[in-house]
Amino acid sequence: MNSISSTRSSFYRNISLPLLLIGAFFLSAFITSSAYAGESLAGEILVILASEQAGNIDPSLASIAALRKPPFSAFRSMRVMSRSPVSVSSGQPVTVSLPNGRLLSLQLEARLPDGRSKVRVSIKRPNEKDYLPLLEVIASPGEPFFVAGQKYQNETLVIGVTVGKKTS
């Protein structure tokens, strides 16, 4: 009886440090992966219908400086059609339906050390060749970049894509 219990305790003593070290390895791997993997960024897909005809500029667009500059300064009316908050991650692309029935797909490709994000955008048409097969952008956090030019109801769609939030 004594010899059995002493053999057992010796066994547990001998495997305790390897188990401890292996546990430390997996713990550190878990900490590392949780620091990066699964990270997602809040973003927004803003869809504007713009026209060169005289009209109103939606007041909510006043804070977007780029819309007051060329090529957008040619538009004299702008109407917000939709604002879609999205969570952009590297795993699965997020898809947003556009008013013309096309699908805008947005996927995070990488986080850069300077705080910007590399994202991939595409616009697909159901049962047709992709409208915009590929667009890769390094996006500044909180500052939208734009995909414009699609015609809809004789006006022009301007799509602002924002990834991340401004830190200052």
Add this chain to the structure above:
Amino acid sequence: MNLDHIEDDLLQRYFDGELSNRPLQQVKEHLDKCHVCQKRQQSLVQLHSLLAQNALNLAEQIDFNRLYGRISSEISRQKSATFSERLRAWWDSLQLWQPQVWAPVSALAVAGVLIAVVSISRHDKIASDRASGSPNTASSSEIIRVDFGGKPGTVFEVALAEGTRTAVVWINDDVEDLGIQ
């Protein structure tokens, strides 16, 4: 089994029910014919029942509750090992380790810890850069690659405040696809 009688060991095993089919059959056949061996077997039965009876009588005289109480109080009185004693025993057990076991395991653990430290410090630096708005933090968007899918298109850079700029991709939707792949 010898020619005359069953050997003691075989008879005992027969009594204990440990024989396989063939020797069991042989012993049975011999017992049917041999009165000497029958008597020896009866003696075994009597001895067994006598021992069992004695054990029962003995057990009746023992106060088991009192016995268990003494055992448990003795166990609780025993001093448990102090932390330093346990630490020393653990250290002693390490001395028995073979290098081929702990060397790769230690290397693995050290590599894991290093990866975690480097990754976390890099992550913290990015976070602090963002928080402090250091000059490293670029604040312009730029196009890396664009495939217009055969349509004509233009890439603009729109200048914003403080020297930053953002990107605009303009697809000329008035023109039919050029069929360029």
